[in-house]
Amino acid sequence: MGGSAFSLLLSSSSFPRLPSAVYEALKARLTPVIQSLYLHVAIPAEAPGKMDHGDLDFIVCSPRESSAYTLAPHSVNAPHDRVKAALGASHCVLADGNRTSNFAILGRTRCVECCKLQGENDIYYQVDIHVTENKDEWDRVVYFHSFGDLGMIQGLVARNVGLVLGVNGLKYQNPPHPTLTLSTDYDRISKFFGWSNERRHAGFNTRKEIFDWVAESRFFDPKYFKSSGAGIKKVKPERTMYREFVLFANEQAARPGVTTMDMEEVLRRREDVRNEALVEFGWRDEVDGHVRLYEARKRLKCVFNGTTVKDWTGLGNNWRGVKIVMDVVRKKHEDEEGILQVLMSEGEVGVKQCVMNAFEVCLQDPAFPPKYGGNKDI
Structure with a gap:
């Protein structure tokens, strides 16, 4: 059943399912209208054997500029008021950008194919216009929804x-x-x-x-x-x-x-x-690289931490001193990513050497190691 986009405005009975003859007539009438507004217009191929339809779906991209209006810079939408007027829609639910807008078009109350559903009440056809950002997205959406x-x-x-x-x-x-x-x-x-x-x-x-x-x-x-x-x-x-x-x-x-x-x-x-x-598809090296990097990051947590730095430097439980050494290493190598590169290229030996070099620098400061420290690992 079409009309779900308008459930707060109109009853579901106002949107009877469209017999194929009505659907085809509506498609033939509205396709040129949409083509006057967008450069690329398609209706995804229906499933074989479908006897009726809930709504009519257009996939579009690249709005045409008209002498009657100027498109907003970088807009992917034709002006909504122009689309509504061109379709002759009575109601609409609008969405900007590459999204779907819904339009309710008043049907012909004496239409033979739908007369048994209409009675004396107005009926509507729901027309959805799915705007895509570019031709590549348009191709994908049309393919996948056909x-x-x-x-x-x-x-x-x-x-x-x-x-x-x-x-x-x-x-x-x-x-x-x-x-x-x-x-x-x-x-x-x-x-x-x-x-x-x-x-x-x-x-x-x-x-x-x-x-x-x-x-x-x-x-x-x-x-x-x-x-x-x-x-x-x-x-x-x-x-x-x-x-x-x-x-x-x-x-x-x-x-x-x-x-x-x-x-x-x-x-x-x-x-x-x-x-x-x-x-x-040429992604083997990329995936292998992600895996290597992920494993290296896990390994770095085991190699470069307060406990290992404490053991390498002999600072014991002077955690403030350990933190100072680790901060010097991070600054020297532009944070953890630089240390990670050392681990990946030189292994644990390389990281230890970085720590010991930083420790030697710290020892040049008469105030190092500080006398007070916390009791928590770094």
Whole structure:
């Protein structure tokens, strides 16, 4: 049901679902209107077999400048009042930037296709305009939202091999290290997964065709497949196409001769695919560098602390003196990051030498070591 954006203004019954004929007529009428406002305009391809629609979604970017108005500097939006007027919208919920604005357009009360839903009351069509920041984002959003739940289904296949595929591309998560975006090129991503770009671009006539296309992925293997549990988000019940795919996958897994794998094998296969993805998209060195740095930081905490400095310098429990030495080391090497580089290049021996050099400098001060100190480690 459309109209959820206007629940505080209008009842849900004011937004009947649109039969395909009404939807197509609305799309044909409004597409030129939106194209007069934005350079790039698309309506994501619908899922095959969809009989009615809750609303009409436009994905747009690059507002056109008109002689009637001047765009604000760096704006990604056509003026909202111009959009509302061009659509003939009665109500709107507006959002600036690369977000979605909602428009309620008064329907034709004598429309034959909807007459059984309308009665004598006014009905509205909800039109959503999702503004993207640039052409690259526009391409990604159009791709991921085409063919109904297909993007979510592709994301589920990716999750099964330890990767994240969404509207912002293919990502590699490896906590506590930073999440990496491996690629935002969906043609390249599809090739990696083993999905035919040519077949997808040609379109699909049935949901079964879509499911068969997804199953062509070299990473879709029924004996490894799971649709719930850790790492997989719960999907809303209205995602019927997604649910149908899960049933399709479960049927594949239930075929004679297909045996499920134990968790150890599942995890081993997942790590193999993740490593392959790093190599394929050129991120292997980057990830290895993050891991080395993370391990070095953990090691630095064990090497450069009050206890080790106390032992190396022989300062005993004179913690104020220990702190002074450590502060001299930090200043000399521009804080912990500089000491970390010493550890990574010269090891613990190098860090100890830095400490002893700082200790020698401190000994030149007649007031060192101070007489009083706390009783807490540094």
